[in-house]
Amino acid sequence: MHRLGAVSREPFPEVSVPRQLPRPRLRSTAAVFTTLSALAATSLITGPSVAEPFSSLPCALKRTDAHHSEGLDTWNTAYPRPDRALDAVMVFLSFPDWVPMSSPAELAADHFPVTSDYFHRASYGRFTLRAHPLKRWVRMPKPSTAYAIQRDWNTEDRATYLRDALDAADAQVDFSRYDVVYFVADPDAPGVDSDATKVVNLDEPLHADGADIRRVVTVFEQHPPDRLVLAHETGHVFDLPDLYRRPADGKGDWDTHVGDWDLMGSQFGLAPDLFAWHKWKLGWLEPSQVVCVAEGAPPARLTLEPLAAGPGAPVGGIPGVPGFGLGHGAKLAVVRTGTGTALAFEVRGPIGNDHGACRAGILVYRVRSGAESGRGPVEVVDAHPGTEACWADSVYPPLADAPVTVGESFTVPGEDVRVHVEERTVTGTWTMSITA
Numbered sequence: 001m002h003r004l005g006a007v008s009r010e011p012f013p014e015v016s017v018p019r020q021l022p023r024p025r026l027r028s029t030a031a032v033f034t035t036l037s038a039l040a041a042t043s044l045i046t047g048p049s050v051a052e053p054f055s056s057l058p059c060a061l062k063r064t065d066a067h068h069s070e071g072l073d074t075w076n077t078a079y080p081r082p083d084r085a086l087d088a089v090m091v092f093l094s095f096p097d098w099v100p101m102s103s104p105a106e107l108a109a110d111h112f113p114v115t116s117d118y119f120h121r122a123s124y125g126r127f128t129l130r131a132h133p134l135k136r137w138v139r140m141p142k143p144s145t146a147y148a149i150q151r152d153w154n155t156e157d158r159a160t161y162l163r164d165a166l167d168a169a170d171a172q173v174d175f176s177r178y179d180v181v182y183f184v185a186d187p188d189a190p191g192v193d194s195d196a197t198k199v200v201n202l203d204e205p206l207h208a209d210g211a212d213i214r215r216v217v218t219v220f221e222q223h224p225p226d227r228l229v230l231a232h233e234t235g236h237v238f239d240l241p242d243l244y245r246r247p248a249d250g251k252g253d254w255d256t257h258v259g260d261w262d263l264m265g266s267q268f269g270l271a272p273d274l275f276a277w278h279k280w281k282l283g284w285l286e287p288s289q290v291v292c293v294a295e296g297a298p299p300a301r302l303t304l305e306p307l308a309a310g311p312g313a314p315v316g317g318i319p320g321v322p323g324f325g326l327g328h329g330a331k332l333a334v335v336r337t338g339t340g341t342a343l344a345f346e347v348r349g350p351i352g353n354d355h356g357a358c359r360a361g362i363l364v365y366r367v368r369s370g371a372e373s374g375r376g377p378v379e380v381v382d383a384h385p386g387t388e389a390c391w392a393d394s395v396y397p398p399l400a401d402a403p404v405t406v407g408e409s410f411t412v413p414g415e416d417v418r419v420h421v422e423e424r425t426v427t428g429t430w431t432m433s434i435t436a
Contacts, residue, residue, distance in 0.1 A: 090132065
């Protein structure tokens, strides 16, 4: 048995990754290259319900009450920590006003194993997402049009949908066995809006089979879906924020904050691996892999591994040319610039999840622990502001060549922090100096 928890009206509705339109032949700063996706992650839990100590390193920002805060001193236990194997159930929902044109197996294959493979690579094998898709449709009691499914979903309609979905699936699913719940609607049903995919976080959990269900991923994706869309939404389940810029009027470029450089910015990015800051947050980096550089100290000379490199990873993404001992060294350098701000430095290049990266080098970005999801908690600093790269493929070409490369020096605008990249070694590591 179960009951539906209260679904409150969120103060900061979170719109997920915008969908990408074909790039026009001529680029204009005023042109719109993406449309607002209704992949809205509706987030209702803002502050930590219970905070567990996490990192005591001096450059770890403190968690704030900001939704999906980038603070790392504690872990918000309202979210599952993906530092172990987690189980996800996929429930496929059909409606009485439509006969499905796809099978549950086909829809499951749209998202798995691509989603689990992404997280396995991003976590260096530390996290496994095990999908358990149902093999048959679960029939909803009302026509698809009765739920008024849309991007800005009415709270009552959304609550009715969740209640009916849980009622319909309860006889076939033991929800106590699962850490993540995906409700996947028949994408071809007339009332299903593919822009309505979202994570629904509940201020009062659903209850089923003796378990509390605090969040549900409601999937309304077309078949086939947007690339890595479920990985992005699952990132919210693990307390990761949206990193794109949300224009006040819904017009303009959405990707000016991080461009291609993190899945939580764009699911279409050429280099969508998670930032090293996020890997630290999720428990995938050891403290020894994070270097804190103190302001005012002598220049720090250090060596960093490519972010995506795990043990035996190929150098430069070249198969058969393994890195020697890669995977256990330092991957992130951090300069604390204020109470809630920091600069992060990491090596990005065409390896693993970043295989499509068109430039390699030291990526620099700002982190703000007090910024809400979707309001600039992370911003990439462009080391080459006068140029752009990968115009035909990048979601935001001005940031595609943001990294600092070998032989270059770069002073971060507005900060007395300078990085000089000395060399890229034959083993695949990068040597640099940071003056703060």
